[in-house]
Amino acid sequence: MKLKELESCLQQVDTFEEPKILLEQYPTSPHIAARMLYTIHNTFGDIDGKLVADLGCGCGVLSLGASMLDAGLSVGFDIDSDALDIFRRNADEFEISNLDMIQCDLCCLNAEVYARKFDTVIMNPPFGTKHNQGIDMTFLRAGLTMAETAVYSLHKTSTREHIQKKAKDWGVKMEVVAELRYDLPASYKFHKKKSVDIQVDFLRLFKA
Amino acid sequence: MKLLTHNMLTSHVKGVTKGYPLLIKATEVKVNQLDFNPQFVSRMIPKLEWGALVQAAGDLGYRQDLPGELVVDYEQNEEFLKKVHRVLLEVEVMEGSLKCPESGREFPITKGIPNMLLNEDEA
Numbered sequence: 001m002k003l004k005e006l007e008s009c010l011q012q013v014d015t016f017e018e019p020k021i022l023l024e025q026y027p028t029s030p031h032i033a034a035r036m037l038y039t040i041h042n043t044f045g046d047i048d049g050k051l052v053a054d055l056g057c058g059c060g061v062l063s064l065g066a067s068m069l070d071a072g073l074s075v076g077f078d079i080d081s082d083a084l085d086i087f088r089r090n091a092d093e094f095e096i097s098n099l100d101m102i103q104c105d106l107c108c109l110n111a112e113v114y115a116r117k118f119d120t121v122i123m124n125p126p127f128g129t130k131h132n133q134g135i136d137m138t139f140l141r142a143g144l145t146m147a148e149t150a151v152y153s154l155h156k157t158s159t160r161e162h163i164q165k166k167a168k169d170w171g172v173k174m175e176v177v178a179e180l181r182y183d184l185p186a187s188y189k190f191h192k193k194k195s196v197d198i199q200v201d202f203l204r205l206f207k208a
Numbered sequence: 209m210k211l212l213t214h215n216m217l218t219s220h221v222k223g224v225t226k227g228y229p230l231l232i233k234a235t236e237v238k239v240n241q242l243d244f245n246p247q248f249v250s251r252m253i254p255k256l257e258w259g260a261l262v263q264a265a266g267d268l269g270y271r272q273d274l275p276g277e278l279v280v281d282y283e284q285n286e287e288f289l290k291k292v293h294r295v296l297l298e299v300e301v302m303e304g305s306l307k308c309p310e311s312g313r314e315f316p317i318t319k320g321i322p323n324m325l326l327n328e329d330e331a
Binding site: 049050051072073075079081084085088097098100101102103104105108109110113114117 | 209210212213216217218220228240241242243245247248252255297319320321322323324325326331
């Protein structure tokens with residue numbers, strides 16, 4: 001599948017109907033999702049025939065994309081029933097069967113039970129801006145426990161140094177695959193501007 | 209919920225030391241065709257608790273002639289891998305529940321999604 005095709009397919013994915021601000025529910029744009037997945041697939045070979053976990057999957061755009069790129073199985077993890085409902089609807093509409101979902105709280109998860117069970121972990125985690133500071137690192141830590149090969153994630157560029165330091169503490173290597181501008185359209189009532197661009201790093205973390 | 213996923217799930221109810229494997233009580237099971245990838249199936253097998261898989265398949269009535277113990281040299285055995293493929297990836301529990309073997313707590317499965325969320329007093 002070509003990048004344009006993938007992006008085109010992902011544009012058909014339904015996203016949050018009533019996003020929950022406390023869960024920092026923002027959809028990953030088809031533009032960013034397609035590029036992320038395409039790189040993971042083409043440059044690193046970490047999707048085709050792999051067991052992929054999507055942490056904080058929301059409505060499933062990353063999982064669906066991974067499945068479209070022939071992941072052996074994509075498993076989405078999320079806390080919210082409404083988001084998972086929409087994810088389920090998307091999967092049915094696209095008739096994608098190499099997909100599964102688990103409803104759970106990643107902050108309470110004992111990630112050890114999933115230790116190295118997944119080949120690849122991908123995520124667009126909450127950034128920790130709404131009374132849940134540090135949640136991005138919790139997701140990252142869980143992902144690193146669960147992944148055999150690598151964790152791919154999006155984080156604010158402003159946190160790069162902090163993550164770099166943590167990565168060292170955890171004995172893993174961190175690579176900035178790309179710098180992106182995450183275009184967030186106004187989705188909540190308190191958003192004053194029409195949209196904002198957030199500088200975001202597309203990171204790859206892997207065991208040394 | 210596919211059996212590959214089920215094989216990884218455990219119960220984290222407070223105080224439980226071994227919340228595995230979760231007992232499946234299914235009210236709706238579907239079989240969805242999925243392209244067979246022998247390398248993928250072969251690589252997943254070492255990650256599995258084989259006994260738990262066979263138990264789960266049996267409970268759902270899809271065990272057929274899956275052996276109680278792993279066959280030797282399964283990587284080259286396409287017939288065997290096809291059987292494993294079906295049970296791991298094609299059989300799906302759509303409605304039902306998962307029961308913790310220690311606490312008895314039931315985790316519901318709705319539209320194929322197991323809900324592993326704990327209440328405040330269980331976490």
